[in-house]
Amino acid sequence: MEHPVTSDRPAASDAAIVFVADGDYAAFALHAAAQIAALHSARDFDICLCGTVPPAPLPDSLSHLGIRLCGIATGGRFDGLRLDEGRTDIVYLRLALPEAFARDYRRVLYLDADIFVERGDFAALLRADLHGHALAAVRDNSQWRTPNRRPEQFRRLGLPAAPYFNAGVMLMDLPAWRAAAITDRAVSLGEANRERMIRHDQNLLNAVLQGDWAELHPAWNWQYTRASNLLSEMVGPNLLHFIGPEKPWSHKGGRLPLRFHDAFARFTAAHFGRSPDAAGIAPSKNRDWLRKSLWKQTLSVGRMCDYLDRFDGDLDILGGAAR
Template sequence: MSTAPTESFQVRLTASRPPRHRRAIVFCCDQNYLAFASHAAAQIASLVEKPAYDICICYGQQAVVLPESLAGLGIRLCHIDVGDVFDGLRLDKGKTHDVYLRIALPTAFAGEYDKILYLGSDIFIQGGDFNALLDIDVAPHCIASVRDNVQWRTPNRQNKRNTIKGIVPSAYFNAGIMLMDVHAYTEQELMRRCIEFGRARRQDLKRHDQNLYNAVLQDDWAEISPVWNWQYSWSTRLFAVFAYPNIIHFIGPAKPWKDQSGQFEPRFADSFARFIRTHFPDSKQVETGGRKLAPDSMKMTKMLIKHLISARKIARFLPRFPDELTVHR
C-alpha cells in the first residue's frame, strides 16, 4: 500500500499487483459499470501485442469483482481510498463521491505512473494507437482532452450546463477521456484546486468534476483530436461513419445497452451482449427492444436535418487535426 499526500489531502492506493509500466490506461467504475469498462479494456487489449502501458480499473467505496475469464487481460484492480477528501462537493441524487474519483488518479498513482489516460466506461473502441497517444507531450499543461461537442460547431458557444456564474466563458473540454501528465498535475496541485473550488462554489455547479476542471483550468489544457472522444449524439453520429473515430463516447443518459427505441446502431448492443454473455452470464444489463430506427421516422428526419445544418461547421472544425496525434496547446 502506498500513500500519496496532496497537502492536507490523503489518498491511499491498494492494487491487485505491482505496476509493469510507467504509463496506464485507467477506468473508474463500480460493479454496475464493470462489464462496460472491461469490455472497453478487452477491445484495447486486442489492438496491440506489446502494450507499453498497464490497464487499470479503479474503484472507490464499492469493491468490484472481475471474472476469472478476464484474467488473461492482466487488468490491474485498484482501490482508491480518498477518505473524506471529497466531502462538501456537490452530488446528484443517488450518486456517491466516487463520481469525483478521477480527480484523485494522479495523486494516487504518483511515483508509479508518468502518464495516465483516463477513459470513461460508456465508450466503444474502434481502433487507435494508444502507445502513441500516451507518448504525446502535453507540456506545459497537465491535461489533454477533446473539446465539448457543442463547440465543434460553434467554438465560442457555451452550454448552459457547462457555465458557472462569474467564470469567464472559455474553450470547454469533455472530461470523459483525459490524458494526464502525472508530474505536472501534482506539481500544479490540480486536485487541491478543484476540491477547494468545488466546496466554495457547490451551489453553482451543474455537473461534477467536468465543471471543476474547466472552471479551474480556464483554457490551460491541451486539445487533441475528436477521434479520441467522439461524443456520440443525435447531431454527430452520422458524421462518425466517415470520421471513423478511435473512441465512440455515448454521452448523455441514452446508452446502446438500454436502447428500446432503436436509435443506436445494432452493432454496439450486439458487441456488449456477446461480451456480457461470455464474462457476466448472470447480468441482464443489455436490454434492447430489438427495434431499428426507420429511415422515414421523425427521429431520423430530425437527425438528417441537424447534420445538414451542421455539415459546414463540422467540415471547418475537423481539419484542425490533420492527424490523430495533432495537439493544440
C-alpha cells in the same frame, strides 16, 4: 493529500489507461479494456480498473488481459462537493488519480466506462507531447460547431467564455497536474460554489483551467449524439463515447445502431453469464427523429469540417486550447 491505493499487482509501466467504475459499469469498462488489449497484444502500458474499494476479481476468462484492479481511498476529501441524487463520490474519483498514482505512473489516460473502442494507437497517445500542459482532452460536443459558446456553468460562476472539454477522456501528465495543484483548486472551487455547480468534476476542472489545456483530436472522444452519429461513419473515430442517458446496453428507443448493443451483450454473456435486456432493442423507425438527425448534420457539415481541419491527424495535439 495522499490517496492510498490497494491493488492486486504492482504497476508494470510508467503509463496506464485507467477506468473508474463499479457495479454494472465495471463490466462495461472491462469491455472497452478488452478492446484496447486486443489492439495492443504486446503493450507497454498498464490497464487499470479502479473503485473506491478494490473491484471484485475478474472472471478467469478475462485473466489473460492482465488488468490491474485498484481501490483508491478518498478519505472524505470530496464530501463537500455537490452530488446528483443517487450518485456517490466515485463520480469524483478521477480527481484523485494524479495523487493516488504518484509513485506508479507518469501518464494516465482516463476513460469513462461508456466508451466503445474502434481503433487507435494508445501507446503513441500516452507518450504524446502535451506542450507543457497537465491535461489534454477533446472539446465538449457543445463547442464542436460553435467554439465560442459560453458554457452554462461558466455563466453561473461569472466566468467568461473559454474552450470547454469533455472529461470522459482525459490524458493526464501526473507530475505537471500535481505541480499545478489542479485537484486542490478544483475541490476548493466546488466547495465554495456548491449551490451554483451543475454536474460534477467536468465543470470543476474546466472552471479551474479556463482553457489551459491541450486539445486532442475528436477521434479520441467522439461524443455520439443526434448531431454526430452519421458523421462518425465518415470520420472513423478511435473512441465512441455514449454521452447522456442513451446507452447501448439499455436504450430502448432504437436510436443507436444494433451492433453496439450486440457487442456488449456478447461480452457480458461470455464473461459474466448475463446479457443486457434486449426487450425493445430494435432499429429506429422514428421517421421524425431520423429526419432531424440527418438535417442537423447536413446543416453543420461546413462547421464540422472547419473543426476537423484544425488537426493534421488523430495524434496531432494542439498546444493551447485557449488559442
